[in-house]
Amino acid sequence: MLHALLSRGPGGTARRLLVTVLAAALTVSVAWAGAVIAPAPDIDAAVGTASGALDAFEVVDDAPLGAGQLLVGAAKVSLYPDPEGMAATFPGATWLQGEENAAACTTLSESFFTESLGDPEHPAHLATATASPWPENPDCLYQGGFGIGPVNPILDWDRAPGDPGYVADDDPETGYGLFARTIVLSDGDDTAVVTVIDAEGFLYEYANKCVPSQLPVGCGSREIAERLGGELDIDPSAFVIASTHSHASVDLLGGWGYVPDWYFNQAYGAIEQSIREAHANMVPAHVEVGEERARRFNSERRDTYRSAEEQQLAWLRAVDAEDGDVIATVGAYAAHPTSFGNFEATAHADWVGVFTRRLEDRFGGMGMHLMTGLGNMTNRSGRTGSTALADLIPAVGEGHVLTTTDVRSTATIWQQPVTNAPLNALGLPGFFDRTFVPTPATIRTGKTPETAPCLSASPTSVELQASAIRIGEDFALSAAPGEVFANLTNTVKERSPALVTMPLGQANDALGYMPQQFELNEANMQGAGFVAGGVLVVNYEDSYAVDRCTGDMVLESTIAMLGEL
Template identity: 25%
Template sequence: MPRIAPPSFSILFAAGLLLSPLACRGDTPADGETSTETGDGDGDPGTTELGDGDGDPGDGDGDGDPPPAAYEVGFDVTDLTPTDAELAEGFYLGGYGLYTERGAAEGIHDRVYVRTMAIGYGPEDGGIFAVVDTVGMGNQWTRAIRAEAASMTGLSETQIIVGSTHSHAAPDLQGLWGGVPEGYRARIITDIATSMATAWSERVPADLEVASTTADNRNRRGWDFTDDGLFVLQARNLEGGALLGAMVAFAAHPVVLGSDNLLMSRDFCGYAVDNLEAQLEAPVLFFNGVQGDVSPKVPEGMYADDFERAQAYGDHVAARTMLALEAVEPVGVDMFRGYADFDLSVTNQTFLFAAQAGILDYDFTSRGDTTLVTTQTAYFRFGSEIQLVAFPGESLTRNGLPIKEAMTAPHQVVLGLSGDALGYFVPSDEWNTGLNDNYEESISVGMDAADTTRDVMLDLIGQDPG
């Protein structure tokens, strides 16, 4: 299938003017579109790969060996902060305004990272979960990262998940707001893949423990409910019980820092992680959840600036996490995983024009008069306690909650902006109903994206015999 044609300079300039729907309004973030991984191209839900946990007595690799007695877990934290020279090349933060309208980043308030957790189930099975401090990543980025990490580890790309925290004060790895220099791009693609390989290679036998609670957030489309669930998974070294690290997932847009901020920051996510790492003395990953229409609910108080407000909210999330950790339960040693790639129709004219202009770090394909993006999802069950799915963008509450409700485990997780960052996923029965002035619809690939993606995930969950 042919790719969209490259731009002329005049088209590039015009696209910058037409990207106005991508501007954030108040606490409303602007996001990108598009995807990764190749599908089967037939428009069907795509291919599915199943892992272990299917009820067979073996460990899933076909050699008849018994299942493992324990998980093997490793962590890595790698600094991705740009150098002064890279900043000077023209470096943009993502999330607010027209293309380059916000202006280039002026400095660094706090550093940005990739944090990785590798969970092995036997010598070859398992998954790698990495999250990058960025507003989102285009599919050109995620394809390159997953391919390089697979090459380094010998794992399948279907076992590798890379997500974004979605901070609107972090680097623009989508190209929507000005992007980052090519040298920085090449450097951190390798750094992210290396972080994944390091976590995988440094695995040690470990126990997993899980807990869930809630934290404060709010729905910006007027619903009186949202997904306020907070999930935490931690790993302890089987030998001695030392804490190896933890993963947290919670839904809220990292938009406490506004569009006037030009200093790089991880927003509230960074403060939450720093707080938890100081208390736990171990690495902590923070994934956003079903956050498409979810905003922070900063505690009441007097704050000197938005950084103090971001810290207050991050501290709230950290406090709720620590409270949850007082009641962890062990995770049984059993795993099942599934994978599907599938196509979404791209009908958003702004996205199509921006793609033609070459602004985006995304690839679309065309089939006749239809423009498509191929994306993917991965599903994991750990023991009977955890069900987890990677969502390739920003799911609205009413699209994400049915996915969690289909899970029977006591701890359900949707990792938002993981695998891809394809903008908002709005349920078709909520499409253009006037909620939030239809802002999320303007930053969606199309009306069918949410329903299609939800149904693919429900099918994967249904294939799990556990």
């Protein structure tokens, strides 16, 4: 059973009914769009606690959207493994957990990959592989992000209230849980959906996990956006399904063993459920945004050159226009979530879980964190130091209140050449369960593509998407399909016409590191980082980059889209 965990308090049903009526009215007539029902929020009237929201914002009772309002809903669904609940669809569903099963969950070092390339029997195994070519136990869950292959089995879970077996304690490092979280924002005509899951990543599309009897063909972020977009009348370009990239969380990519079919279906269902519930929960709300200096919480980590950190914590908060309750508070910051390591084989949301819990404790509603330019950023606040990061977000009403709230979105899709030979070898047979195709592709991109291009071509390619969302004049969000670097996200913020911009990474895909051409060593890109865990070569991230021009293509596409919106 999926555990939906979001309380909207008494009167939620009545408000949802009201919103349904309002949404219908808004689609029939545009008259409401110009109706000034309440004066613009007075942010100077803010007080220091979440309970002061009524003083900070004008409350609108039983009225359609007024100036500066959006329809906003939020929901979160637990990702705690539930093999019993999935057994009806997957007979025999099993999760091997506990130290007694450590030996049963096959582990191997990343040298398996390099050694197996020379094994004459291995190519035959790859050619016949279906769900997973890794030699792992199909009843085990694995953590993603450490090395390559099934290295770290998940034998326990950091449980949150509502998860089976949860026990309250005073340990500041436990009790955060892992979730799929969604916030939906609509102007009554157009809608944006932003989802983030506590997982290493979630792909644009899957090559082998989409068993037709259980899941639709494609069964990744693109398929969810297209199907739910058609059902809920939302432009697919307005869906963002991102991941926190916690390395102590479950692997959903296939690069670290693989995930059993029953759990992949459960995680997929949790994403969909969180979207549906957030959409159903929408109520009229005021939205405020801001950006706080957060220099001390991250640091760059490249070995051959120094780079500038992304130093701002961008945030967004939605406050119910009827009762003044906080619906959700969203933060966006760049720092690799590796503080907890493998956490004694326990799945954990890392510092992101600490951050989101702190937001919920301070403000109420749902807390949420979105990764930005994390590719070359390391967390330096420790396991629980992100509590102080969350405390940088000011009290309700002290941000910049959006007074223009029209929602727009767009996406750019292209065939990206795959020039990284080892990743190509991983992708085609399904080690990473992403669709790589033997179709030639060429791209020419860059700041001045005619005179100083980043030019790349390959007989193998992969379809990538970058997207962007604008809300009014003052807020923007972009989505990049992998681990983009801080230079890229800093540049997006600089070039964005919006006052506050969240340039997300690991969003709608999770296809490796995406530095720009000038940041990448092409020799390292051809597998050197796979050797001995990458310790014998600098800038191991290069070995996990699909192509030298991917970052440049993402950057130029994002700048163009934000300009168009």
